[in-house]
Amino acid sequence: MWLNIAFVGLKVLMIIVVAGIVVRVAKMLIRKTFSVRIKGPLKYNERRQQTMSKLLENVVTYAVYFMAIIAVLSAFTIDITGLIAGAGVLGLAVGFGAQNLVKDVITGFFIIxxxxxxxxxxxxxxxxxxxxxxxxxxxxxxxxxxxxxxxxxxxxxxxxxxFSIHNSIAVVDVNISYESDIARVERLIQEFLVDLPEKYEQIIKPPELLGVQNITTTEIIMRITAETLPMQHFAVSRGIRRDLKEYLDQKGVEIPYPRMVMVQRSPEESNPSVIAKK
Known part of the structure; x- marks a missing residue:
């Protein structure tokens, strides 16, 4: 009896160890295969290859461990045929009650x-x-x-x-004061934009000055756009704002700031009768 128990225990241990090794080796082969496909001359979509790699790793893990469980049950001389038949009926019953789970699996398949x-x-x-x-x-x-x-x-x-499928657009608004010469500021910004593609490799096309975007009570807003690689517009926008601020400071372009206008009236102007005579 003790020899049989030891033999069964050793067999179960070997099944678990072999299943773990198979899972690790399979995952390594899947990652290696998809890594070679990504770097190959056919230019496979890297995003899709990474997703398929993760999915295959999960499927292999589930399949190997399921077979390991079946093998462990066989080691204990449990009738697998009846168990599988019962599991099929149970799975059908559970399937009717687990509609959300089935919905999740089907939706996940179509997403991929x-x-x-x-x-x-x-x-x-x-x-x-x-x-x-x-x-x-x-x-x-x-x-x-x-x-x-x-x-x-x-x-x-x-x-x-x-946000990662198509190129992004970096949008930069420049605020200038009312006293600034708009034509001169536009000319300076155009000169500044010429060298940007050489400085930022994330920029796909030369940036463009759209012109005056808005006029408020305290400032004039001018807008710049630049097409960048996907999800690179945040970094490019921050860099353009910093460089443009330094450039406009060197050229003497004044940025707007809050101002207060005080009007002082003489005693005569505050008298309604005097105002009426005027």
């Missing part, structure tokens, strides 16, 4: 198949905004800019804004 978003994309899902960390068949994980992790059941992913 249609390439709506991929791992590494910057997206907005509902009120959450951040970088996609992982896409599974049931859930999607999004990491926010400040470090929080949002986990969405795929069935709840309805409205998605993907």
């Amino acid at each position: 198949f249609e390439d709506q978003f991929s791992v590494g994309d910057y997206v907005r899902i509902g009120q959450a905004e951040g970088t996609v960390e992982e896409i599974g068949l049931r859930t999607t994980k999004v990491k926010g800019f400040t470090g929080e992790l949002f986990i969405f059941p795929n069935g709840n992913v309805t409205d998605v804004v993907n």
